[in-house]
Amino acid sequence: MAADLKLPLIDLASPDRAATAKSIRQACADHGFFYVVNHGIEESFLQQVFHESRKFFALPQDEKMKLESKTDNRGYSPLLSHTLDSSSQVTGDLHEGIFLTCAKVRYSYFNANQWPEEELLPCWRTTMESYYEKMLAVGKNLISLMALALGLDDLFFEKIGAMHETLAYIRLLHYPGKTLDASSRLGASPHSDFGMATLLLTDGVPGLQICRDKDRHPQLWEDVPHVAGALIFNVGDLLERWTNCLFRSTMHRVLATEQERYSIAFFINGDPDCMVECLESCCSKENPPRFPAIRGADYLQEHITAIYSRGNSIGDTGISWGNLPPSLRPPQEGGYPPLPFIDWG
Ligand SMILES: O=C(O)CCC(=O)C(=O)O
Numbered sequence: 001m002a003a004d005l006k007l008p009l010i011d012l013a014s015p016d017r018a019a020t021a022k023s024i025r026q027a028c029a030d031h032g033f034f035y036v037v038n039h040g041i042e043e044s045f046l047q048q049v050f051h052e053s054r055k056f057f058a059l060p061q062d063e064k065m066k067l068e069s070k071t072d073n074r075g076y077s078p079l080l081s082h083t084l085d086s087s088s089q090v091t092g093d094l095h096e097g098i099f100l101t102c103a104k105v106r107y108s109y110f111n112a113n114q115w116p117e118e119e120l121l122p123c124w125r126t127t128m129e130s131y132y133e134k135m136l137a138v139g140k141n142l143i144s145l146m147a148l149a150l151g152l153d154d155l156f157f158e159k160i161g162a163m164h165e166t167l168a169y170i171r172l173l174h175y176p177g178k179t180l181d182a183s184s185r186l187g188a189s190p191h192s193d194f195g196m197a198t199l200l201l202t203d204g205v206p207g208l209q210i211c212r213d214k215d216r217h218p219q220l221w222e223d224v225p226h227v228a229g230a231l232i233f234n235v236g237d238l239l240e241r242w243t244n245c246l247f248r249s250t251m252h253r254v255l256a257t258e259q260e261r262y263s264i265a266f267f268i269n270g271d272p273d274c275m276v277e278c279l280e281s282c283c284s285k286e287n288p289p290r291f292p293a294i295r296g297a298d299y300l301q302e303h304i305t306a307i308y309s310r311g312n313s314i315g316d317t318g319i320s321w322g323n324l325p326p327s328l329r330p331p332q333e334g335g336y337p338p339l340p341f342i343d344w345g
C-alpha cells in the first residue's frame, strides 16, 4: 500500500524571498515536488478552467478527433494513444489529453495549435490563453526563486536565455474512471517531466503518486494528497541536469482509479535554444557533471519522439534505448553514484 506523504508548502505571498528560496531548495533536494499556495490565481478562475476542460472532453469523440495531434505534441490524444513509460505497459495510458501552447517562439518546433471551434465551445480559447498567461507568471516567479535557491542572481535563468522565448504547454488531462480494464493499467505510467518544471492543478480525486528513489527495490510509491487551492510544482529533467541532480526530477505516475479524474499540467520547458549545462556551483572535482551539455530543444524533441510515439512502443519508431543519445538513456546499472554531502547552510 502506498504511504501518505507530507510535501512542503511554499507560500508565494511571503515577503521574505530569501527564506522562501531556502525552503524551495530543501523541497527540491528532498522531494523534487512541493505545493504552491497564495500563487495569486483566483480559485474561481481555476474552477472555470476545469469547467471548460470538462466541456472539451465531453464533446463527441469525432469532434475531439478533428483536433488529433498528428505528431504527438499540440492537439488531442485519445485514450490509450501513448504511454509515458513505454517499458511499463505494452498498451497506452488510461487517459485522454490535449496539448496547447501560446508560446511565441521564432520558429516552430512543434505543430500549430489546434483549437475547438468557437461555436462549439465559446470562450474556451480565451480561457485557456488567460490560464497560460497566469501560469507562466507564477512559473517565472518560481524559476527566479529557484535561481535564488541555488545561490544565484534571481534573474540568472533570464540572463542565460532560458526564459527568453519560453516554450510552455498546457496539457488538459482526463482520466475516465471506472472502466473494464482499469485494474491492469495506469492512468499515467511512471515518468519524470522533461522540461524545466511543471505546475500541476488537480481536482481532488486521488491517483497521483511519486517515487522518490527510482533505484530502490522494491520501489516505494507515495500518494500525493490534494491540497485545496494549491498548485503542485515539480522539478523537470532540465533543472535536474542544470543542478547535477541536486534538484530532483522525481518519477511520478497516476493510478487508474474508480473515480473520473481531471488534471491540468503546465509544462515550463524554457527557451528551445538555451544550452543546458551543469551549473558551476553544482559540480566540483569530486562531483563532476553527470550529463553532457545539451540544447533544450534537442533534449525535449528527442524525448517527445521517444515517449509519445504512436504505437506506444519505442520499437515501433525504430528508436531503442540503445540508439537514443546518452542524455536520454536510463541511468547505468546500479544507478548514478551517490551525491556528495552538501551543506545547504
Ligand atoms: O494527472 C496528474 O496528476 C499528473 C500528470 C502528469 O504527470 C503529466 O502529464 O506529466
Ligand SMILES: [Fe+2]
Binding pocket: 191, 192, 193, 252
Ligand atoms: Fe508528469
